[in-house]
Amino acid sequence: MSFSFNLKHEDAGTRARRGEFRTAHGTVQTPVFMPVGTFASVKTMDLKDLADVEAEIILGNTYHLLLRPGQAVFEKFGGIHDFMGWKKPVLTDSGGFQIFCLPEHRKITEEGAAFRSYVNGDLFLLSPEKSIEMQTAIGSDIMMVLDWCIESTSDHAQTQVAMELTHRWALRSLAARTRTDQALFAIVQGGVFEDLRRRSADFLTQHAFDGFAIGGLAVGETKAEREDHTELVASMLPKYKPRYLMGVGTPADLLEAVYRGVDMFDCVIPTMYAQRGVAYTSRGRFHVTPTALRMSDEPLDANCPCPTCCNYPVGYLHHLAKCKEPTGWRLLAIHNQVYYQRLMQRMRTAIEQDRFQQFYDETKASWLAIAAVRSADPVHDTI
Ligand SMILES: [Zn+2]
Incomplete structure (x- = not known):
């Protein structure tokens, strides 16, 4: 079954939206918060706990799962659902954000991001195609394109270079997709520059992605900048596709972003604070x-x-x-x-x-x- 999004209702007085998306592993009501299961495990929580908290979808981290247990294990088990026993939808990130967190140990080129494994020191090249190949092995219901996330404090020229590479990588990711039952979301970049955010949203929404993420926020900008850019990008995204604000945030952040028309969120805060x-x-x-x-x-x-x-x-x-x-x-x-x-x-x-x-x-x-x-x-x- 292929992915579909149904916008059920728009709030009369704000930009907040009520919808649902359908995946091969079930339907998810939006706006939704996705607990983070970095290593195919939401820290300390088993399947019964996830049922108790009524989680509808969880997130896995492609970067960490690529390094351990590795692609072959997911191919052996037929994907993350059978591997961890979770039968509901899963979203995987592309690894771009984790690569961003390793500035001393990675090299970004047109081809992809080269880095050494923190597990055994092996050299990896995470290209857009490799990220999609790994997410295909994981069998997630929603995949993300590989993006180049840079600090919000980067200047206009640096931010533009990263955004343009992100666009080329997004198209390579789209071309690398092999399964029709896995959705693929693009990621709007552009830092804190309004012209770049507009260009990024303009470019990506012309292509056949199933949803759009607002990336490159919660990486050094002010709260006001984050809210302004969330509002700007959300207003430029297609009405009938889901909008995902990656890596955000506190309860107050969620309230502000839903108010501005965002549908999906993930964050480690609930388990990290615990x-x-x-x-x-x-x-x-x-x-x-x-x-x-x-x-x-x-x-x-x-x-x-x-x-x-x-x-x-x-x-x-x-x-x-x-x-x-x-x-x-x-x-x-x-x-x-x-x-x-x-x-x-x-x-x-x-x-x-x-x-x-x-x-x-x-x-x-x-x-x-x-x-x-x-x-x-x-x-x-x-x-
Ligand atoms: Zn309680």
């Missing part, structure tokens, strides 16, 4: 490690229905975090993923009911109120 003993709650970001919580018999969030909040007092979560017990990391990860999924559900409902502006205003006001009282409260922080 490892640090931080939980998103209806009273703000909650730190479980302060000693004052040692005797707390309260739930993490009285307004949360997740298994962690239903079964464990904060004093226990505090103890696990202090002992660096993996179970403590997992319990907070479950809670944080539920927080994100419930936020997306509330946004979807608000769009359906044409009250997203009200939801946006009220949610921002509630987060500002949290920020106002946080100095008097040692365990809560702003969203």
